[in-house]
Amino acid sequence: MRYDSITEAIGNTPLVRIDPSVHGLRHIDLYAKLEMLNPFGSVKDRPAWHMARPHLQDAAGGDGTVVELSSGNTAKALALLAGMHGLRFKSVTNRMRVPEIKELLLLLGAEIEELPGQSECLDPTDTDDPLTRFHQALSEPGSTYLHTDQYFNPRNVEAHAAGTGPEIVKDLDGRAPDWFIACVGTAGSSTGVARVLREHDPDVRVLGLVADKSDFIPGIRTIDEVHQVGLFDPATYDSLAPVTSQQAIDGMLTLIRRCGLLSGPTGGAAYEGAVRHLAAVDAGLEGTGRRESAVFIVCDRAESYLSYVRQRRPELLGKARRGHSAASLGDDEIRAEARVAGVDEARRWIAEGEPRPLVVDLRGPHAYAALHIEGSVNIVDELFEELVRGGLPFSKRTPVLLACPVGEKSLRYAALLSRMGHPDVRSLAGGIVAWRDAGAPLVRE
Amino acid sequence: MKDAPLYLRPRVDPPLASLLGDAPFLHSLVDALGSPLNVLLPEVVAENAERFRSVYRRHHLAGRVYFAHKANRSSALVRRLAACDPAAVGIDVASLEELRHALSCGFTGDRVMATGPKDAEFLWLAARTGATVNVDSLAELDQLAETVRQYALPRTDVLVRLSGFESETGPGGAGTRVLSRRSRFGTPVAEADRLWTALERHADSLELVGLAYHLDTTGLEEKGRALERCVLLMDECRARGLAPRAVDIGGGFGVGYVEDAGEWERWTTALSEAVLGTRPPLTWRGHGYGLRNEAGTVRGSAALYPAHRPTAGPGYLDALLTGPAPVLGRTPATLLLEHLHDLYVEPGRALVDQCGLSLARVLEVRPLDGDPGRFLVRLGMNAGDVSLEEHGVLVDPVLLPRRGAPDDSADGGPVGVHLVGNLCLEADLITRRLVFLPRTPRPGDLLAFVNTAGYVMDFHAHHAQRQPSARTVAVTDEGGTRRWCPDENYWPLTHPQGASA
Numbered sequence: 001m002r003y004d005s006i007t008e009a010i011g012n013t014p015l016v017r018i019d020p021s022v023h024g025l026r027h028i029d030l031y032a033k034l035e036m037l038n039p040f041g042s043v044k045d046r047p048a049w050h051m052a053r054p055h056l057q058d059a060a061g062g063d064g065t066v067v068e069l070s071s072g073n074t075a076k077a078l079a080l081l082a083g084m085h086g087l088r089f090k091s092v093t094n095r096m097r098v099p100e101i102k103e104l105l106l107l108l109g110a111e112i113e114e115l116p117g118q119s120e121c122l123d124p125t126d127t128d129d130p131l132t133r134f135h136q137a138l139s140e141p142g143s144t145y146l147h148t149d150q151y152f153n154p155r156n157v158e159a160h161a162a163g164t165g166p167e168i169v170k171d172l173d174g175r176a177p178d179w180f181i182a183c184v185g186t187a188g189s190s191t192g193v194a195r196v197l198r199e200h201d202p203d204v205r206v207l208g209l210v211a212d213k214s215d216f217i218p219g220i221r222t223i224d225e226v227h228q229v230g231l232f233d234p235a236t237y238d239s240l241a242p243v244t245s246q247q248a249i250d251g252m253l254t255l256i257r258r259c260g261l262l263s264g265p266t267g268g269a270a271y272e273g274a275v276r277h278l279a280a281v282d283a284g285l286e287g288t289g290r291r292e293s294a295v296f297i298v299c300d301r302a303e304s305y306l307s308y309v310r311q312r313r314p315e316l317l318g319k320a321r322r323g324h325s326a327a328s329l330g331d332d333e334i335r336a337e338a339r340v341a342g343v344d345e346a347r348r349w350i351a352e353g354e355p356r357p358l359v360v361d362l363r364g365p366h367a368y369a370a371l372h373i374e375g376s377v378n379i380v381d382e383l384f385e386e387l388v389r390g391g392l393p394f395s396k397r398t399p400v401l402l403a404c405p406v407g408e409k410s411l412r413y414a415a416l417l418s419r420m421g422h423p424d425v426r427s428l429a430g431g432i433v434a435w436r437d438a439g440a441p442l443v444r445e
Numbered sequence: 446m447k448d449a450p451l452y453l454r455p456r457v458d459p460p461l462a463s464l465l466g467d468a469p470f471l472h473s474l475v476d477a478l479g480s481p482l483n484v485l486l487p488e489v490v491a492e493n494a495e496r497f498r499s500v501y502r503r504h505h506l507a508g509r510v511y512f513a514h515k516a517n518r519s520s521a522l523v524r525r526l527a528a529c530d531p532a533a534v535g536i537d538v539a540s541l542e543e544l545r546h547a548l549s550c551g552f553t554g555d556r557v558m559a560t561g562p563k564d565a566e567f568l569w570l571a572a573r574t575g576a577t578v579n580v581d582s583l584a585e586l587d588q589l590a591e592t593v594r595q596y597a598l599p600r601t602d603v604l605v606r607l608s609g610f611e612s613e614t615g616p617g618g619a620g621t622r623v624l625s626r627r628s629r630f631g632t633p634v635a636e637a638d639r640l641w642t643a644l645e646r647h648a649d650s651l652e653l654v655g656l657a658y659h660l661d662t663t664g665l666e667e668k669g670r671a672l673e674r675c676v677l678l679m680d681e682c683r684a685r686g687l688a689p690r691a692v693d694i695g696g697g698f699g700v701g702y703v704e705d706a707g708e709w710e711r712w713t714t715a716l717s718e719a720v721l722g723t724r725p726p727l728t729w730r731g732h733g734y735g736l737r738n739e740a741g742t743v744r745g746s747a748a749l750y751p752a753h754r755p756t757a758g759p760g761y762l763d764a765l766l767t768g769p770a771p772v773l774g775r776t777p778a779t780l781l782l783e784h785l786h787d788l789y790v791e792p793g794r795a796l797v798d799q800c801g802l803s804l805a806r807v808l809e810v811r812p813l814d815g816d817p818g819r820f821l822v823r824l825g826m827n828a829g830d831v832s833l834e835e836h837g838v839l840v841d842p843v844l845l846p847r848r849g850a851p852d853d854s855a856d857g858g859p860v861g862v863h864l865v866g867n868l869c870l871e872a873d874l875i876t877r878r879l880v881f882l883p884r885t886p887r888p889g890d891l892l893a894f895v896n897t898a899g900y901v902m903d904f905h906a907h908h909a910q911r912q913p914s915a916r917t918v919a920v921t922d923e924g925g926t927r928r929w930c931p932d933e934n935y936w937p938l939t940h941p942q943g944a945s946a
Contacts, residue, residue, distance in 0.1 A: 102621065112621035117664020118751060119626065120697035121836075132745065152742075213710045227717045227743040364775045367783035370680050405782040406505040433505075436785055444683065 007081070009039045010049050011163045015171040015295070022258045023275050027285035029293045030274065031177070032261060033168060035189075035300070040077040042300035043164075047150060047188050048077035050159035055146040056085045064144045065089065065111075069131070071096050072218055073300055074150050074186075079108040087146070092134055098218060100304045150186045152230030160192025168193065168295055169200055176200040179281070179294035181274040183220045183266055184208045184240070187232040189297060194236050208237035209273040212244045218308065219266040219299055247272040249313055256302060264305050267298035323389035324420055326412040338415035341426040343438040346401055349426075350375070357399040357424075360384075362409055363432065371442040373403065373435065381409055388413070392420050399424040407431035450859040450881035451712050451727065453752065455840045455895040456704040458799045460486050464920060465893060468845040470927060471804060474918060475891060480806035480825030481915040483902050485517075487525035487935060488921065489800045494526060494534050496759040497792065504766055504778035506788045511537040511558050513696050513793030516899045520550055521919035521935035522797060527551035528937035537579075537791045541567040548574060558604070558693075558791070561630075568592050577602040579657050579693065582632055586643050586651070593650035600650055604657040604693050604789075605640055607678070609633035610671045625660060625667050637678060641685055653687045655679075655789065659695025663751060665761075665768050668694065672777045673770040676784055692781060693789035698761045700798045701754040702840040702896060709753035712839070717743050729863055729877040734837070750837040758795035794899030801898035803831045803915065805842075805875075807890045813863065819879070820862045822886055827866030827873050830915050831894045832905040834876050842892040844882050860885045864892070867912050 003009055014037065018030045035043035052066060066082040068074055071093035082089035090111040096102040105112060115131070138145050150156050169176055176197040182190035190208055197204040211220040223242065226232045234240075245265065252268025255261040263271070274296045285292065310317050329337070341349060349357055350373075359376035361368050368378040379387065381404065387393040394400055400422065402410035407430045414427040428435065436442060457465060464471070464486065475482050490512075497510045512526050514536055526534050527550050536552050538544040539561035547557055554574030559567065562581070568589050571578050573596075580586045580603050593601050608631030611624055632640055644653050656675045660668055675692045682689050703709045718724045720736045720743055728734070735748040756764050766778035773780060781788050805826040813819040828834060842864075859881050866873035886892070894901070906914045917932035923939065 096621065106621070114621055114623040114666070116624050116626045117662040117667055119661050120663050120699060121661050213714065214706060224714050224717050227721060230740075230742045232742070363783035364773060364779065366676075366680070366773050367780070367785075370683060370784055405779075405785075408505070433507075433782075433785060 006039050006084075007049055010045045011038070012167060013037045015168060016259075016261070018259055018271075022254060025275070025278055025282040027288075027291055028179075028278055028282050029291065030278070031172075031293065031295045032255070032259075032267070032271070033164065033295055033297045034261070035164070036261075036263065036267065036298050040073075040080050042073035042077065043189055043297055044073035045077045046159040046163050047153075047156040047186070048074050048081060048148070050162075051148040051150065051153050051155045052078060052081050052146070055148070056081065056087070059085070059087060059146055062087070062144070064146050066148065067092065067138065067145045068148045068150060069093065069134075070150065072098070072101055074148075075105055075110060076101070076108065078148060079105060079110040083109055090145075097216060098305060099307050101218075104304060150188065151228075154231075156186055156188035157192040157195070157231055160189045161195050162192075164189060164297075165193040165196025169196065172293065172295075175293075176204050177295045178203070178292040179205050179207065179274075179278065181207045181209065181270055181277070181294060181296040183217075183243075183270050183273075183297070183299065184210050184226050184229075184232065184237075185219045185221055187226065187229050187236070191231055191233065191236050205238045206236060207273070207277055208240045209243050209269060210240055211269075212242045215245050217243065217245050217248045217265055217269050218305065220269060241273060241277060243269045243273045245312055247276075249309060249316075251275075252302065253316075255298070261298060262301050262303075263298045264300045264302050265308060266300060267296075270296040270298070324391070324416060325385070325389060326409075326416045329412060329415055329419070333419075334412055334415040336415075337418045338411045339418070339424075339426045340407070340411065340414070340429040341401060342429045343435050343440055346426075346428050346435075347440055349399075349401065353399065355397075355399065357401040357426075358394065359401045359403060361432070362402060362404040362413070369444075371432075371436075371444055373432070374441065374443045376403065384413065388416060388420070392417065392422055394422065394425075396421065396423055399426075401426055401428055403428040403432055403435070405431045406433050450861070451715055452708050452881050453703045453712055453839055453841050453878075454705065454708060455843065456701050457843075457895055458489075460489050460922075461799050461802065461895060464802070464927075465843055465845070465895070467927065468891070471845060471891060471893065472847065474929065475804050475806055478916045478918065479913055480804065480891075481830045481913075482804045483801060483897070483915045483917040483932075484804065484929075485519055485521050485801040485898060485917060485919050485932065486921075487521040487800075487919050487937070490522045490797055491525050491529055493758070493796050493798055493800070494529055497762065497790065497796070498533050500759045500763045500766070501788065503763070505782055506766075506778065508691055508787030508789050509533060509535040509556070510796070511535040511789060511791045512796050513537045513539075513791045514543045514547060515539050515561075515904075516793030517797055517801075518903050519898075519917055519919075519932050520546070521917075521932045522800065522898070523547060523550040523552070524935060525937050531556055537793075538576075541570060544570055544574075544576065558789070560606075560791070565592065569596065569598070572596075572598040572601045575599060575601075577604060577654060579604045579606055581606055581630055583636070583639055583643055586640065586647065590643075590647035590650045598650075600652055602654045603644075603651050604655045604691070605644075605653065606631040606657040606659070607634050607637065607675065608658065609635060610658070610660075610667075610674050623664075623667050623670055626662060628659075628661065631658065634674065634678070637681070641682060641687065644687060645685070653682065653689050655689045655691030655693055655787070656682075657693035657695065657789070659697065659791070661697065663697070663699060665765050668697075668765055669768045669770055669777055672765070673772055673780060676780045676786065677772070679784065679786060690785075691787040691789050693791070694765075696791040696793050696795070698759070698790070698792050698795035699751075699754050699757040700794050700896065700899060701752070701757045702750070702838055703752040706753050706755065713747065713749075716747065727879050729874055729879070732877045734877075748837050749839060752839050758792070758798055761795070762790060797898035799896055801896070801902060803894040803897040803902055805830070805892050805894070807886045807888050807892060808867070809888060810862075810886055818860065820860060820885060821865055822862045822892075823865050823867070824875060824892060825867055826875070826915070827868045827909075827912060828875055829905045829907045829909070830866075831875060831897055832901055833894070833897075834874065835905055836900055838901060839876065839878055840895070841880055841882075842894045844884070844886055845891040845893055847887065847889040847891075857885065859883055862886070868910055
């Protein structure tokens, strides 16, 4: 397929049937609408382009800034669209909660502003939240901000009413599905798709999924937060149900490992919420001879959510590291293997030793630069950990004095190096703190 | 048809729970001393200080925990803290009278930190007694130096309070800009150079011992960034020959008032629904606590203290110390330790967590016009005596029946009440929230507002309409015997009257 612009590749995503042996529903055909295959990687490509297009055509090449409240896919799509049109993009967010997405946005050239946290010492007369102030700044005279306003902009809904919804109907041979399951974020996709499906068949049932109140699933709002969304209308949904981040990861794993769909946690939540809800419906269809169909949206891909998974299911990622590690030593082994040198002994050793010891300071480089023992070498502990993993980093003929802030880490490494065969490695007892407290010289070079 | 009662039941740790369990004792105190009455457990404040210290020990950090005196006026709490390890516990005073009070309670000047807005007398006494002055601005720095010279005072230790961290990109940059609420206290980091110059000029009279900040936020990331920025600035000071040793990260560690997360979540969800009109109001005249309904969408943010906090107090300090530091890539605890810096903290609310309660007598119970099943409950106290509303703290009081515990069923079970005060003033509501109690209270019963020692107990107490203001008593446990004395008579001695128990 040949295009003049990548924006022409937005939309027309596949609708893929989930193998019944995976979901276990006997009377319902379950389809995934693969919005993750949009060119910028998510369902948000559609509304981002539809909302931004009028602004971009007017402002291209000017000094404007596209601005949106988003910490995820909308920001990603808008950053790319703004870049294509020679404009800047600024994302204002409550908190960037997924580090990879923050880094990706920075790579795309986005500017990120994080709003302040809740006040600890409350002023009850100050009820203007940071968002209100943000909106005031946007409407100041002379502002060059182009605000796409995804939570209130009807073009967000239109993008799906004109694209996602009709595509589903077309791919189901002109019929609307009996069920549509949507995660509620801006409510744009659920509202737009539901509108089109109900025009075809008023009996379509729409299930909205929201995040558990104390939980976090990217792109899904909690039951309280949806009430702050201008596009959210409770009448869109036949029912609203909560999903948890653990369920989202369960669903994501099923889609990835059994269906070949590289879904992120939002798609996982939609799948898991759909299967849980439809299980009861499926039981009710038993013996009626009827078949129903259901569609859910796979919002985006898995790759940006590794730290999200690591936080909640570390066992899915980390493999145990091989090689020498101080963490493998027990306290008894450390006591048995490690030699220590008090401050006075260490000073004599450094001054008069034959040969004199190499002093290795394990603190961070900034702390080392600020003050250190004269003649010492700085190898920060994280780097040291990597070095010793592969073998002894010093000649056995060079004695070594290890120093850390209080003599705890250095003791572990002294024990490890002794075990690895180094004949004379000692830990500075009490560390640099004891050294300073004893009045021994520290230099700044 | 009434909804299920939306409780916000308080978190009560064992010492307070045991006190609450002794209703006859509490009733006898109010009978003797009147309503309202404040009750303090001075031993708990020492335990809290120890919890903060254990976080220090875990990270091998040195430095003091300074009690922010403004959280409570009590003498008992200050005297009990004065009896703690002098190297571990100090006091943060924000007025001349607080300074005098701290000194009279046994704090020596070297354990005192003077903060906040300061007048000439406050500066003089702080410098005279060897307190550390936490300097708010360049003008105050000059004023203090001038005072020290003019009155031949000893060279005075100072910390400088910094602000405006967000505008700094800092060396290396952290990629994103974290916005902060603007504070009118402290000197903007962008003007720090002028501070260093002034400190060099005043080297004969002032000694810079550290850098300070206090951010009014629950956000760990904002605080972590400010802490890291201070570590970088400490280095800037050292490069100029100044020798600061401590980073003072202020207070704001928080308290969890409500025990159960589910209750808090259900109530806040219901508030949104009530503002949207999809359920009956939860508050006096439909007050929205800052939320408003604009065309079916909730706008604004609830001006409420986050009453259920899974991480608060010492746990919050630990989370801050082990969090990320965007520029230097080491945790704040590691940064402080590796740079050989001491850590100062100034907890107020968090240090007096679970240290006390406020008691009020139920004076009248009246059915609410036009709202069957609801009652107005008038108390022998006013909104100034427990300033819950003023601080956005929402938590249920505990009902202590007059005698015994009568059969609940006789009173028809849980009931929604509005708690009103003793002032002849429409606005005198103890809380604007509809409070659910396990049964209808009766005149003579007590309501115990739990965990009020931090800012709630006496911060806004007044003498309007010549209503009595609360007396405060200190309760101690000596070998299983509960004893009490007026707050002003408490001293941290086992047998104050010389008699052995």
